[in-house]
Amino acid sequence: MIITAAALLLVSCNSEPTVQKYFVEKAEAKDFVAFDIAPSILKTDKYNLTAEEQGALKSIHNVNVLVFKANKDNTATFEKEADAAKGLLKTDDYESLIKVNTKGFIASINTKGEGNNIEEFVVYAQQPENGFGLIRVSGNNMTPNNVMTIASIIQKSGIKADQFKALEQLMPNKQ
Amino acid sequence: MKKLIIALLLTLLPMLSFAQTAFEKFEDKTEITSVIVNKKMFQLMSELKMDPKDKSGQQYLNLVKKLESLKVFTTESSKYSKDMKATVDTYLKGHPLEELMRINEEGRAIKIFVKSGSTASQVKELLMFIEGNGPKDSTVLLSLTGSFDLNELSVLTDKMSLPGGSALKKAAKK
Numbered sequence: 278m279i280i281t282a283a284a285l286l287l288v289s290c291n292s293e294p295t296v297q298k299y300f301v302e303k304a305e306a307k308d309f310v311a312f313d314i315a316p317s318i319l320k321t322d323k324y325n326l327t328a329e330e331q332g333a334l335k336s337i338h339n340v341n342v343l344v345f346k347a348n349k350d351n352t353a354t355f356e357k358e359a360d361a362a363k364g365l366l367k368t369d370d371y372e373s374l375i376k377v378n379t380k381g382f383i384a385s386i387n388t389k390g391e392g393n394n395i396e397e398f399v400v401y402a403q404q405p406e407n408g409f410g411l412i413r414v415s416g417n418n419m420t421p422n423n424v425m426t427i428a429s430i431i432q433k434s435g436i437k438a439d440q441f442k443a444l445e446q447l448m449p450n451k452q
Numbered sequence: 453m454k455k456l457i458i459a460l461l462l463t464l465l466p467m468l469s470f471a472q473t474a475f476e477k478f479e480d481k482t483e484i485t486s487v488i489v490n491k492k493m494f495q496l497m498s499e500l501k502m503d504p505k506d507k508s509g510q511q512y513l514n515l516v517k518k519l520e521s522l523k524v525f526t527t528e529s530s531k532y533s534k535d536m537k538a539t540v541d542t543y544l545k546g547h548p549l550e551e552l553m554r555i556n557e558e559g560r561a562i563k564i565f566v567k568s569g570s571t572a573s574q575v576k577e578l579l580m581f582i583e584g585n586g587p588k589d590s591t592v593l594l595s596l597t598g599s600f601d602l603n604e605l606s607v608l609t610d611k612m613s614l615p616g617g618s619a620l621k622k623a624a625k626k
Contacts, residue, residue, distance in 0.1 A: 374493035379485040393499055421496040
């Protein structure tokens with residue numbers, strides 16, 4: 278009895294779609310752009326990082342980005358994939374921190390982890406004309422302060438890569 | 453015995469989550485602007501280091517710790533305005549809240565309801581409904597839960613630009 282229950286549990290775990298699997302599945306798919314950012318690109322002497330900043334960087338292991346680029350011909354796929362991605366955030370045990378929906382721009386921040394020890398952050402952003410994107414940040418013990426520190430390092434470093442343009446397009450227009 | 457407990461839990465669970473789902477249908481509508489902040493976010497925010505000299509910042513952190521959820525919905529569509537009003541009415545029937553104040557401001561009726569905690573100024577739930585009329589006058593539904601003091605609300609309206617903030621300030625002074 279217990280064995281069957283355990284087996285069932287295993288099977289159901291394996292077959293369940295997760296955000297992680299979604300990233301792998303869609304990386305090569307049509308209309309999608311995927312790339313990873315290694316935190317090491319920030320770990321250079323160039324930025325004169327303080328001990329606190331270095332510690333914060335150590336807490337993140339990986340940043341994966343997946344962007345769906347919308348165009349005139351893929352509206353149906355856009356809706357289907359956007360619903361799938363949003364659905365995964367609900368079924369895959371993420372805790373929603375904040376969710377915004379204004380005039381078609383939709384964004385949410387979701388986490389996994391116990392208390393202040395966050396193991397994973399997933400940011401979702403959607404723009405009606407440009408598509409949607411997912412940013413998945415995985416790490417160990419990402420405290421709120423560490424996250425704020427990293428955000429300030431990125432600002433300071435002024436990193437500008439072509440890939441970021443795809444992400445920028447998903448942000449609401451600055452007025 | 454175990455089965456009984458499980459059965460009980462299963463029947464109770466949907467009731468517990470009812471308060472949270474009452475307004476959920478407004479979350480994904482293009483015509484409705486929504487902002488939803490959950491307990492975890494408030495918990496994490498309260499962990500942020502802030503300059504101890506920044507007094508309003510410290511007050512803000514103190515309040516944030518006590519909050520469980522914030523939901524704000526605004527719409528200019530008359531169809532969803534009506535839907536919101538009806539939903540609020542139904543919600544108030546199932547969850548009797550005390551009317552804290554009623555203001556008429558520039559032709560808009562603002563109503564604020566609360567569920568009091570142990571003392572009169574202690575609040576467990578606050579619901580504000582502003583009924584707008586016309587396309588430029590938006591309807592606002594704001595729900596705040598947690599365990600906080602009414603007097604602390606002005607800190608929140610100062611730090612976040614909430615719709616109907618001036619009405620909330622008046623409620624705090626009451």
